[in-house]
Amino acid sequence: MLPRANRVVSAADYRRIVRKGRRVSGRATVAYVDRLTPGEPARFGFIVSKAVGGAVVRNRVRRRLKAASFALLDAAPERAVVFRALPSAATAEWQELRADVVAAVGSRR
Numbered sequence: 001m002l003p004r005a006n007r008v009v010s011a012a013d014y015r016r017i018v019r020k021g022r023r024v025s026g027r028a029t030v031a032y033v034d035r036l037t038p039g040e041p042a043r044f045g046f047i048v049s050k051a052v053g054g055a056v057v058r059n060r061v062r063r064r065l066k067a068a069s070f071a072l073l074d075a076a077p078e079r080a081v082v083f084r085a086l087p088s089a090a091t092a093e094w095q096e097l098r099a100d101v102v103a104a105v106g107s108r109r
Helices: 011-020 055-071 094-106
Strands: 022-025 029-035 043-047 079-085
Touching (some): 055 079, 055 094
Antiparallel strands (some): 022 029, 029 079
């Protein structure tokens, strides 16, 4: 699980990152990546709508994205990333979701 310091929690932060951040499209997600001030820890947020599936499917997708993000905490210093899951995320394999997270974290702004 992501520590609270590494999570995007407020609606205002979600809006700011989605509006201001650089868009990185993947096969199963769209990520919005924004720079943070120097010294801030990496922060991740997740948006999984009902278009992805029922509650069980949405929670599974969110858990997978969180696990992939947790593994890359050190690779994304001073970045805020919000992942929006696409409907294809419901049937995506673990490797596809992880590849989307790696691509978003590795993008430069």
